[in-house]
Amino acid sequence: MTLRLGDPAPDFEQDSTEGTIHFHEWLGDSWGILFSHPADFTPVCTTELGLTAKLKDEFARRNVKAIALSVDPVESHGDWVKDINETQGCTVNFPIIADHDKKVSQLYDMIHPNASATLTVRSLFVIDPNKKVRLMITYPASTGRNFNEVLRVVDSLQLTEEHKVATPGNWERGEDVVIVPSLQDEQEIKQRFPKGYKAVRPYLRMTPDPKTNWGGE
Ligand code: BEZ
DSSP: OOOOTTSBOOOOEEOBBTBOEEHHHHHTTSEEEEEEOSOSSOHHHHHHHHHHHHTHHHHHHTTEEEEEEESSOHHHHHHHHHHHHHHHTSOOOSOEEEOTTOHHHHHTTOOOTTTOSSSOOEEEEEEOTTSBEEEEEEEOTTSOOOHHHHHHHHHHHHHHHHSSEEOOTTOOTTSOEEEOTTOOOHHHHHHHOTTOOEEEETTEEEEOOSOOOGGGO
């Protein structure tokens, strides 16, 4: 199944290191990050899962739940978690799905046969509280993902839900944002952006980040 941005995130039930996951129920009102890795006991994957564990507070501040997946069995995941904790100096604090029958991998198109016929690639989906797919990234097995970038995109998604803005390239929390081109009413602009804006071009209007409480969540 090919998923696209804005599509409903497919629901599923599958085994995990924390028992059977009923995905939508497990997500509840949270945002979700569902990410696959090729295999247990592999070096890059070990670092990625360690990083995710260490970002627990950052995910929690953003109301995000993380869940990993590979096609290895749950017993293997359990043994590997001990290694991840030991080698990465962390405590894995999120479930790892054991997709032994490839049910979830197929639903989310995580197996790319020309990369590997049997193993999942590094797919990552951000899912919003309405269970819509909001970000999809796909990395090859040889390249670990940048989880700070994933947090940055979540910040952008959450900001642009609340305010009529979009975030420019390389944007980070607190930096100037752009006013969406569809907003043309000057009265409304004044009301929404009391600090004003700079029109670099009529279509490129920069304004200070309207969210002032990033640090205090
Ligand atoms: C890794 O996680 O290190 C890895 C997994 C599959 C192929 C290559 C590297």
